[in-house]
Amino acid sequence: MVIVEQGTCKEIQEQTLTVPLDEKSIDDLFNRAGQRLGEGLHLDYWQMHYDQDEADEMPSRSRLELFLMLQDEKTWMALEVAKDLEPLSFLPPAEIMAAVDAKDPAFKRYDKHLYLDANGHFVAVLNTWEQPVIEEEMARSDFVGWLRNVPRKPWALALPYELGGEARPMYPDFLVVRKDGDNHIVDILEPHSPALSDNYAKAKGLAQFAAKHAMAFGRIEMIRIVGKDIRRLDLIDAATRKKVLKVDSDAGLDLVFDIVNA
Numbered sequence: 001m002v003i004v005e006q007g008t009c010k011e012i013q014e015q016t017l018t019v020p021l022d023e024k025s026i027d028d029l030f031n032r033a034g035q036r037l038g039e040g041l042h043l044d045y046w047q048m049h050y051d052q053d054e055a056d057e058m059p060s061r062s063r064l065e066l067f068l069m070l071q072d073e074k075t076w077m078a079l080e081v082a083k084d085l086e087p088l089s090f091l092p093p094a095e096i097m098a099a100v101d102a103k104d105p106a107f108k109r110y111d112k113h114l115y116l117d118a119n120g121h122f123v124a125v126l127n128t129w130e131q132p133v134i135e136e137e138m139a140r141s142d143f144v145g146w147l148r149n150v151p152r153k154p155w156a157l158a159l160p161y162e163l164g165g166e167a168r169p170m171y172p173d174f175l176v177v178r179k180d181g182d183n184h185i186v187d188i189l190e191p192h193s194p195a196l197s198d199n200y201a202k203a204k205g206l207a208q209f210a211a212k213h214a215m216a217f218g219r220i221e222m223i224r225i226v227g228k229d230i231r232r233l234d235l236i237d238a239a240t241r242k243k244v245l246k247v248d249s250d251a252g253l254d255l256v257f258d259i260v261n262a
Contacts, residue, residue: 023060030063033070092147093155098124112138114147114177124148129225130173133191136230137176144184147175157188161205163198170202178218185218194224200253203233207244210235224257231261 045066096115100107106125113122126134126148137143149156151171158169172190190206192199203222210220214236222233222244233256235241243256 026060026063029067033063033067091155096150096153096155098150100124110134112143112145114145122148129191129193129223132225133189133223133230134174137174137189140178142178142180144177144179146177149173149175159205159209161198161202161208163201170205172206180218187219187221188217189219189221189223191223191225194250194254197250199250200247203244203253204247207235207241210241211245231257233257233260
């Protein structure tokens with residue numbers, strides 16, 4: 001009998017562990033699977049494999065199934081090998097839910113967001129490098145609308161990047177929709193503080209994504225606020241992208257920003 005604890009494998013000869021299954025214990029096992037997978041992937045699995053027809057007889061089948069699969073060492077090894085740097089799917093829902101504190105002055109009302117409340121606004125907190133960027137976008141003559149790409153939401157757009165040898169998801173701050181003749185185009189904009197330690201890694205991730213998907217977007221940009229200036233790296237541009245892909249430190253990315261925005 002093989003019993004697997006979180007993150008370890010132990011072989012125990014001729015022993016069987018019986019666990020009573022009630023709703024609380026099933027929830028606990030399912031949440032442990034979620035902690036191991038990360039990024040809410042256990043919920044995605046449940047939504048994909050939940051079968052309404054069998055819900056009355058086995059309502060927890062898919063949750064238990066996921067937990068048991070993760071106890072198999074070969075399955076877990078296969079998942080580890082599958083962590084290639086590929087973009088995650090993006091499927092915006094019909095509506096989203098947002099936590100808003102009406103008493104907190106940091107929450108501001110914004111127009112032309114793709115999701116609006118009953119009063120026709122999107123209420124959110126934008127930091128000091130996000131707000132000036134979206135305000136400049138909204139002032140464009142071709143501007144149609146925008147989406148605040150909230151990190152780790154099941155519907156959010158996630159792009160891959162690598163930091164410290166580990167593949168991670170990044171969530172670009174904004175998707176901006178613009179009018180292009182009779183068509184619409186989408187931009188990916190990532191205003192980012194230079195004080196953050198993941199600067200060059202995320203910039204390279206964006207550049208790698210742009211190299212594969214440039215034809216599908218209008219702009220893909222890494223952005224900084226310097227004083228009152230908005231500085232951009234246009235990663236659709238092959239020459240700029242080539243410079244970014246060569247950097248191996250935040251100092252190197254600083255230099256690219258200086259050269260491109262000179």
